[in-house]
Amino acid sequence: MLTRFTRYSRAAAAACLLGYSGVLLADDAEAMQQRLQQLEQEIKALKQSISAMQDATQQQPHLPAPVSTAAPPGGHSPIQIGLSSLVTAGGSSVDNEALEGLQAGAHDPNRNGFTVQNVELTLSGAVDPYFDAQASLIFQIDAGGETKVELEEAFFTTRGLPAGLQVKGGQYFTEFGRHNQQHPHSWAFVDQPLVLSRLFGGDGLRSQGARISWLTPLPWYSELYVGAQNASGETATSFLYEKDKTVGGHTLLDRDARDLGDLLYSARWLNGVDLSDTVSMNLGLSGLRGPNASGLNTDTTIYGADLYLKWQPSHSQRGFPFVSWHSEVLERRYETPDAKLKDWGGFTQALWGFTPGWVVGLRMEYAEGSGGKAGYDISTDALRDNRTRLSPNLTWYPTEYSKLRLQYNRDWTEHLAEKDAHALWLQFEYSLGAHAAHTF
Amino acid sequence: MQSICKLVLAIALSALPLLSQATLKVAATTQDLAAIAQELGGDRVEAISLTLGTRDPHYAEAKPSMIREVHDADLLLLVGADLEIGWLPPLLQAARNPRVLPGSAGYLDLSRTVPLLGVPSAPVARAMGDVHAQGNPHYWLNPANGLRMAQAIAARLAALDGAHAADYQARLTNFEQRLQAKITAWQAALAPLKGKPVIAYHDSFPYLADAFGLHIVAHVEPVPGIAPGPAHLQKLVARIKSEQVGLLIMEPYYERRSANYLAEQTGIKIAVLPQSVGSAPQIMTYFDLFDAIVAALQKAGAL
Numbered sequence: 001m002l003t004r005f006t007r008y009s010r011a012a013a014a015a016c017l018l019g020y021s022g023v024l025l026a027d028d029a030e031a032m033q034q035r036l037q038q039l040e041q042e043i044k045a046l047k048q049s050i051s052a053m054q055d056a057t058q059q060q061p062h063l064p065a066p067v068s069t070a071a072p073p074g075g076h077s078p079i080q081i082g083l084s085s086l087v088t089a090g091g092s093s094v095d096n097e098a099l100e101g102l103q104a105g106a107h108d109p110n111r112n113g114f115t116v117q118n119v120e121l122t123l124s125g126a127v128d129p130y131f132d133a134q135a136s137l138i139f140q141i142d143a144g145g146e147t148k149v150e151l152e153e154a155f156f157t158t159r160g161l162p163a164g165l166q167v168k169g170g171q172y173f174t175e176f177g178r179h180n181q182q183h184p185h186s187w188a189f190v191d192q193p194l195v196l197s198r199l200f201g202g203d204g205l206r207s208q209g210a211r212i213s214w215l216t217p218l219p220w221y222s223e224l225y226v227g228a229q230n231a232s233g234e235t236a237t238s239f240l241y242e243k244d245k246t247v248g249g250h251t252l253l254d255r256d257a258r259d260l261g262d263l264l265y266s267a268r269w270l271n272g273v274d275l276s277d278t279v280s281m282n283l284g285l286s287g288l289r290g291p292n293a294s295g296l297n298t299d300t301t302i303y304g305a306d307l308y309l310k311w312q313p314s315h316s317q318r319g320f321p322f323v324s325w326h327s328e329v330l331e332r333r334y335e336t337p338d339a340k341l342k343d344w345g346g347f348t349q350a351l352w353g354f355t356p357g358w359v360v361g362l363r364m365e366y367a368e369g370s371g372g373k374a375g376y377d378i379s380t381d382a383l384r385d386n387r388t389r390l391s392p393n394l395t396w397y398p399t400e401y402s403k404l405r406l407q408y409n410r411d412w413t414e415h416l417a418e419k420d421a422h423a424l425w426l427q428f429e430y431s432l433g434a435h436a437a438h439t440f
Numbered sequence: 441m442q443s444i445c446k447l448v449l450a451i452a453l454s455a456l457p458l459l460s461q462a463t464l465k466v467a468a469t470t471q472d473l474a475a476i477a478q479e480l481g482g483d484r485v486e487a488i489s490l491t492l493g494t495r496d497p498h499y500a501e502a503k504p505s506m507i508r509e510v511h512d513a514d515l516l517l518l519v520g521a522d523l524e525i526g527w528l529p530p531l532l533q534a535a536r537n538p539r540v541l542p543g544s545a546g547y548l549d550l551s552r553t554v555p556l557l558g559v560p561s562a563p564v565a566r567a568m569g570d571v572h573a574q575g576n577p578h579y580w581l582n583p584a585n586g587l588r589m590a591q592a593i594a595a596r597l598a599a600l601d602g603a604h605a606a607d608y609q610a611r612l613t614n615f616e617q618r619l620q621a622k623i624t625a626w627q628a629a630l631a632p633l634k635g636k637p638v639i640a641y642h643d644s645f646p647y648l649a650d651a652f653g654l655h656i657v658a659h660v661e662p663v664p665g666i667a668p669g670p671a672h673l674q675k676l677v678a679r680i681k682s683e684q685v686g687l688l689i690m691e692p693y694y695e696r697r698s699a700n701y702l703a704e705q706t707g708i709k710i711a712v713l714p715q716s717v718g719s720a721p722q723i724m725t726y727f728d729l730f731d732a733i734v735a736a737l738q739k740a741g742a743l
Contacts (some may be wrong), residue, residue, distance in 0.1 A: 019515060054697075132533055133586070141500075157533065158536075159533075159535065159536070159541060160537075160538030160541070161536060164511065164536060166536045167538070197689075215508075215511055219506065219508075220504075220505075221504035221505055221507050221508045230485070270504075270505075271504075273501070273504070273505065274503065274504075274505045274506020280503050280504065280505065282504060304650070312713060314492055314494045314495065315494050315495070315692060315693055316494075316495050316499075316693060317496065317693045317694055317695060318496060318499050318665075319496075319499035319501075349475060356667065356695070392551065399566075399569075399570075399666070400526075401566060435522075435525045435526055436498065436526065437502070437526060437527070437529065437530040438499065438501045438526035438527040438530075439501065439502050439504065439530055440501045440502055440503045440504060
């Protein structure tokens with residue numbers, strides 16, 4: 001800018017000098033005077049026509065102001081920041097130790113008294129023309145009063161690959177079923193489904209890796225996901241979980257990934273259609289295969305199916321009323337050096353938003369397992385026994401940014417001496433910053 | 441294996457016509473925008489709306505069928521001013537269509553083409569309710585803004601499909617002429633309301649009021665997005681009586697109890713105004729929308 005200015009001023013100075021010397025040479029001051037007067041008149045005429053044009057524009061009725069059709073500069077702010085906080089108060093008919101077995105989700109309310117379930121800081125935005133990125137950091141206060149920080153997710157997605165392709169990479173929730181990818185603040189119940197705590201661990205199935213997805217050219221929404229992730233750690237409990245933990249009586253080994261065959265492979269096929277103007281449906285099939293740490297050459301396979309239906313009448317206020325129905329069923333085959341363990345379970349939950357801001361829900365769950373090492377008694381294992389849970393709840397959303405939820409859990413379970421348990425939880429959520437996404 | 445190959449090939453071939461289509465595919469977030477785009481594009485354009493005019497577009501969800509539509513679109517039209525903030529960003533991410541991402545030629549935020557009302561002059565806090573930090577997004581309810589929107593859409597269609605720029609210009613000129621004539625007729629029909637005090641349910645009608653000279657003195661909602669309680673309704677009853685407010689206007693999708701209560705207490709007339717194209721089956725064009733608004737006001741006895 002500065003250099004350009006200097007260049008212009010130099011050019012102007014040169015032009016002045018030339019002009020001045022020209023006048024001197026011609027020595028004709030009178031002709032110069034005439035020329036100046038002529039120019040002044042021309043300027044005057046121009047000014048008049050401009051003001052006449054301005055008057056004309058102002059007087060025209062109804063005509064809108066000139067419109068700029070240029071693309072908006074920037075669009076959204078470069079980073080969206082949101083903080084969501086979930087706290088619960090409540091209690092159960094069993095003590096805290098038994099409660100940890102019942103509420104096996106790491107973000108479930110699991111203490112008589114208060115639980116800070118999940119304080120989540122989410123940052124997201126476009127990196128550049130090619131990538132979007134998002135990170136979710138979780139702060140939690142554990143039973144000992146210590147604050148824990150977790151990198152829940154941190155991943156990028158591509159923005160513009162051809163042919164309907166998209167790549168995602170980093171630390172992320174595996175796209176398996178519908179519930180596994182949901183963060184605790186978007187759950188419809190205060191706790192995560194039993195079967196997910198059993199097969200995927202307290203934090204759900206997430207790990208470091210990459211996946212590619214393809215939005216197929218089929219006439220309805222149909223998307224295929226294929227991915228590979230690390231199979232180790234406490235967020236992949238059916239796979240290379242920690243040494244010395246036990247699964248079905250088998251003590252886990254210190255097994256590490258040796259080759260590509262020791263990664264966790266996932267696939268999902270998700271289809272969505274509008275059955276009518278008021279009913280939409282998602283139907284998904286998912287599969288996982290990866291190594292497990294019960295032996296040096298043992299594998300785990302998990303399959304699942306999920307169905308989601310939502311009805312909303314064509315006249316609705318703030319998204320109410322609505323009825324939604326979400327069901328998933330999962331099965332795990334866990335190879336050990338001597339036997340195959342089989343576990344399966346499912347849940348079905350219905351929500352009815354009966355008036356703006358109010359939702360009543362009911363969830364029914366069942367899970368069971370079979371197989372184990374000689375001498376292992378499955379009926380004492382909180383993560384594999386026969387278990388049924390029934391959970392009605394009522395949620396009030398004062399606005400889109402806060403909610404208050406009351407939930408009752410009735411449990412029938414083999415591993416407890418009492419064989420059943422009751423719990424009542426009151427949950428409060430608030431969110432600050434970025435507007436929460438209305439995903440289907 | 442061979443049959444699988446054949447199937448894949450068949451799917452790929454069936455997708456080819458989509459790639460080489462002659463018409464421009466326009467995905468609009470509301471039926472108002474889709475209707476205007478369809479009028480300007482004629483048979484060169486296939487415009488669809490992602491939401492139904494019978495619902496509040498702010499509370500839509502990124503449904504799977506929308507992902508398909510946005511993925512295939514050449515042009516995305518949005519109302520903007522944060523109206524679609526809850527569902528358009530996740531939808532754009534899922535749809536993976538670089539032609540319609542913000543900043544591309546296929547992304548047109550129409551709130552940038554009109555003068556917005558209700559732009560907060562001081563910082564906004566959520567304690568004030570659903571205040572839109574960028575201004576009130578219901579601007580399509582002033583037909584003069586309809587002209588501005590049409591000009592912007594026609595210019596963008598011409599930019600994307602230069603070979604038919606003259607067609608779009610001709611259709612725009614025709615649209616402008618018809619709308620100008622209609623504006624004069626609507627203004628004459630609504631003249632009795634000029635300067636009259638009116639109560640609105642939600643802060644959705646400042647543009648309509650601006651266009652036709654209505655004077656909105658209060659809202660049924662105490663703050664935007666929050667339903668009124670008994671105390672607020674009592675205040676409104678007193679206000680309606682003292683200021684002799686004769687008309688309450690509201691959108692079809694809000695609860696009617698509060699309005700009915702006010703009518704019982706004060707005799708105020710209630711006009712349920714269609715707020716969008718598609719909000720009733722007979723409202724199929726932008727012109728129909730204002731015709732229906734005039735008809736609803738007549739039916740309520742306000743004119």
